Amino acid sequence: MFSGSVPTAQSGFSYIEMLIASMLVAVSLAPAIESLHSARLAATAHEMDTRLHYALSGKLETVLAEPISSLLYAAQAAGGPTKPSSYSDPVAQPNRQVIYLSFYDIANDDGDKNHFTIADTNTDGDNDPYTGDGAAIDVVWVSAAIPGTRHRLESLVQR
Numbered sequence: 001m002f003s004g005s006v007p008t009a010q011s012g013f014s015y016i017e018m019l020i021a022s023m024l025v026a027v028s029l030a031p032a033i034e035s036l037h038s039a040r041l042a043a044t045a046h047e048m049d050t051r052l053h054y055a056l057s058g059k060l061e062t063v064l065a066e067p068i069s070s071l072l073y074a075a076q077a078a079g080g081p082t083k084p085s086s087y088s089d090p091v092a093q094p095n096r097q098v099i100y101l102s103f104y105d106i107a108n109d110d111g112d113k114n115h116f117t118i119a120d121t122n123t124d125g126d127n128d129p130y131t132g133d134g135a136a137i138d139v140v141w142v143s144a145a146i147p148g149t150r151h152r153l154e155s156l157v158q159r
């Protein structure tokens with residue numbers, strides 16, 4: 001006779017079970033989709049960061065290739081290590097690259113342990129260390145930065 005179980009309307013998933021399963025899938029997909037979106041945003045930010053870094057290093061290399069006399073002239077014209085030099089991008093340029101220049105007291109010749117002050121005999125009386133007898137500046141500090149970002153590179157140029 002008939003010994004196996006008889007399929008009934010109770011076998012398989014009920015409508016409620018299917019509904020609950022669908023809701024569980026939907027609820028668990030939301031965080032997965034959210035994390036994919038976050039990962040995509042992070043990758044985009046990283047790509048932008050990398051592009052800015054390489055653009056700034058290229059700018060720094062260009063400036064470092066300049067003759068030291070030109071760097072000293074631009075440093076004097078800028079008037080200090082916090083003032084943008086003429087090698088900087090125009091003010092309105094997006095992701096503006098700013099070049100800062102200064103003489104650099106690498107050997108602490110004036111004994112004040114400040115690299116941005118220098119022993120100036122001031123024999124020409126103009127209080128400008130870039131001119132006169134004190135103009136034998138051997139080291140120039142060069143800094144390239146993108147204001148408003150963490151991008152900043154520094155280097156020294158020796159005569």
Ligand SMILES: [Ca+2]
Pocket residue numbers: 105108109110111112113114115116117118119
């Ligand atoms: Ca000094």
Ligand SMILES: [Ca+2]
Pocket residue numbers: 122123124125126127128129130131132133134
């Ligand atoms: Ca001087």
